[in-house]
Amino acid sequence: MAPNISIRKAKAMFDAFSVSLALIVFLTLFGQSIGVAMIAGTIVYLGIKGQDTSIAAETVLQGLYSGYTLLAVPLFILAADIMNVGSIADRLMKFSHALVGRFKGGLGHVNIVASIIFSGMSGSAVADAVGIGRVEIQMMTKGGHIPKSYAGALTAASATIGPIIPPSIPMVLYALVSDASVGYLFAAGILPGLLMASMLFAVNTWVSHRRNFPIDNSVPLSELPKVTVEAFPALMLPVILLGGIYGGVMTPTEAAAVAAFYALLVSVMLYRSVNLKQFFHTLLSSARSTASVGILIAGAIAFNYVITRENIPNVIAEYLAQFDFSPLGFLLIVNVLFLILGCFIEAGAILLIFVPILIPTVNALGIDLVHFGVVVVVNAMLGLITPPYGLLIFIVANITKEPLKAIVSDLMPFIGGLLIALAILTVWPDFVLFVPRLFGYQG
Amino acid sequence: MQFLAPLFSRIRQGFELLVAVLLGSMFAAFIIQVVFRYILNWPVGWTIEYVAVAWLWGILLGYAFVVRDEDVVRFDLFYNAFGQRARRGMTIVSGIVVAGIFLWALPKDFEFVTFMGVEKTAFMHMRFDILFAAYIPFVIAVIVRALWEVRRALRNEPENNGAQHFNPESESHV
Numbered sequence A: 001m002a003p004n005i006s007i008r009k010a011k012a013m014f015d016a017f018s019v020s021l022a023l024i025v026f027l028t029l030f031g032q033s034i035g036v037a038m039i040a041g042t043i044v045y046l047g048i049k050g051q052d053t054s055i056a057a058e059t060v061l062q063g064l065y066s067g068y069t070l071l072a073v074p075l076f077i078l079a080a081d082i083m084n085v086g087s088i089a090d091r092l093m094k095f096s097h098a099l100v101g102r103f104k105g106g107l108g109h110v111n112i113v114a115s116i117i118f119s120g121m122s123g124s125a126v127a128d129a130v131g132i133g134r135v136e137i138q139m140m141t142k143g144g145h146i147p148k149s150y151a152g153a154l155t156a157a158s159a160t161i162g163p164i165i166p167p168s169i170p171m172v173l174y175a176l177v178s179d180a181s182v183g184y185l186f187a188a189g190i191l192p193g194l195l196m197a198s199m200l201f202a203v204n205t206w207v208s209h210r211r212n213f214p215i216d217n218s219v220p221l222s223e224l225p226k227v228t229v230e231a232f233p234a235l236m237l238p239v240i241l242l243g244g245i246y247g248g249v250m251t252p253t254e255a256a257a258v259a260a261f262y263a264l265l266v267s268v269m270l271y272r273s274v275n276l277k278q279f280f281h282t283l284l285s286s287a288r289s290t291a292s293v294g295i296l297i298a299g300a301i302a303f304n305y306v307i308t309r310e311n312i313p314n315v316i317a318e319y320l321a322q323f324d325f326s327p328l329g330f331l332l333i334v335n336v337l338f339l340i341l342g343c344f345i346e347a348g349a350i351l352l353i354f355v356p357i358l359i360p361t362v363n364a365l366g367i368d369l370v371h372f373g374v375v376v377v378v379n380a381m382l383g384l385i386t387p388p389y390g391l392l393i394f395i396v397a398n399i400t401k402e403p404l405k406a407i408v409s410d411l412m413p414f415i416g417g418l419l420i421a422l423a424i425l426t427v428w429p430d431f432v433l434f435v436p437r438l439f440g441y442q443g
Numbered sequence B: 001m002q003f004l005a006p007l008f009s010r011i012r013q014g015f016e017l018l019v020a021v022l023l024g025s026m027f028a029a030f031i032i033q034v035v036f037r038y039i040l041n042w043p044v045g046w047t048i049e050y051v052a053v054a055w056l057w058g059i060l061l062g063y064a065f066v067v068r069d070e071d072v073v074r075f076d077l078f079y080n081a082f083g084q085r086a087r088r089g090m091t092i093v094s095g096i097v098v099a100g101i102f103l104w105a106l107p108k109d110f111e112f113v114t115f116m117g118v119e120k121t122a123f124m125h126m127r128f129d130i131l132f133a134a135y136i137p138f139v140i141a142v143i144v145r146a147l148w149e150v151r152r153a154l155r156n157e158p159e160n161n162g163a164q165h166f167n168p169e170s171e172s173h174v
Helices: A002-013 A016-029 A034-048 A055-066 A068-085 A088-100 A106-119 A125-130 A132-141 A148-159 A169-178 A182-210 A221-246 A252-270 A276-309 A312-321 A327-344 A347-364 A369-383 A391-400 A404-427 A429-438 B002-039 B046-066 B084-118 B128-132 B135-154
Strands: none
Touching (some): A016 A276, A016 B084, A034 A276, A034 B084, A055 B046, A055 B135, A068 A088, A068 A125, A068 A169, A068 A252, A068 A276, A068 B002, A068 B046, A088 A106, A088 A252, A106 A132, A106 A148, A125 A132, A125 A148, A125 A391, A132 A391, A148 A182, A148 A391, A148 A404, A169 A182, A169 A276, A182 A252, A182 A369, A182 A429, A276 A347, A276 B046, A327 A369, A347 A369, A369 A404, A369 A429, A391 A404, B002 B046, B046 B128, B046 B135, B084 B135
């Protein structure tokens, strides 16, 4: 009898779920790919449970094959890459410059306006920072009056708007794990994105006055029509995208393809700024990004099997139920939790791993899934600019060649402004849901 | 092993071409789908199936042959906090674990993929074993890459896993 008891004890101590979770944490901390670690954890879970280990392969393959919405991800990556290779970013910059360059803190405002327009075409903060962000930084620091670290900080902050204003890759990932509608999620991002932008305008004005940045030689108003005409084909892209989705003409995934096609057309035909060789390199680098985010998705799909089998989300929902949180209290806790996680973990991983665990609780508390989606995506974007692990900080540091410390200290007021925006979005669901309701959202 | 380097680089170039073509054709298929459905009012089913296939193959083969070590999404904050000696140890241990797990699962994975030959897709009548076959090179690549890193760590060669480089252009694009 004795060995039996000890085996049972050992089994209780090393139950399949804890072992697989510990394995994933161990492999991730020891420098292995997060996606691969999650697939490995799933295989080991199945092995301990005495199930067929190929269920991991089956789950990944079926999940990727049937994840139609996910196809928007590579297409949005491709669209952004094409726009970054072509001269679309430059033209948008000239247009924004003519529009708001004349005001105090003008170059900073130009940066924000360009990011707003660009975010209506691209769904990725990283693409915004490496693409138009590079142009923005050059433009701001050309005169030598604005410190590079400030230009970098503002660029990183304004890039976070990219995935809030539609289209948005993180929202596609959220839709995958929550079953919320991509179309309504996109619509729900419009006002929050503009709110975040107005916070950045306010902070930039304040800092420009305080540090006495000079007013730039602005483009005369008489030139506005000319630069508008030049930028017009590029400016039409958000209109086509959103018109296509909300006119009920296209699915968001198809709209992503059309966006990429339009960007290619404009770059090749009108602006003559992309050749075949560049297009091939763009395809290759987009394919590379797609595969690396794809494996993260594959890992999340695999491990989601384990989480569902173990009924983890409901266990957590029941556990949290005993605290009797109000919906608002829960959202505030989620904000704090995700802001902390965002300091250390990649945004895609947060959305794919931690969000699904919370969805049943969100439902139980009667929180709207679209509202929750916007809140967590804004959180994930803030995670991109919060040290020590903030992808956008690394990117602008790489472009400006400024020390991280200088950029981070210039970022702080912007993070403050964006946190105020996040607080408003959290407590005011009607604001977030205003646009989706115009399009018939019942939530 | 050194004589294999040009061969590897050829293979890699071939797969780079393949993956770029997969993404490009996926893009084209989507455009065809939009044109047929909304402009010609003639819905086609095969495009949806084709893009799903291209997406699946693009990810698995792309990860296996095209994604560079520094492009892989990892949590390197903790890892990078250690000295080079400790990192070598960490790579050896975790690399062997990953390779072991995927190697252990490989025969069953192979069985599953070949078993799926009994099913076909709805529009293009493509056999699922062919469709899912990309998983096998993916698993093998995971094993080989993990062992390659272990070998590098054992021989104390310079790291190539993002600890030294940062390549924002190819990060995960979120």
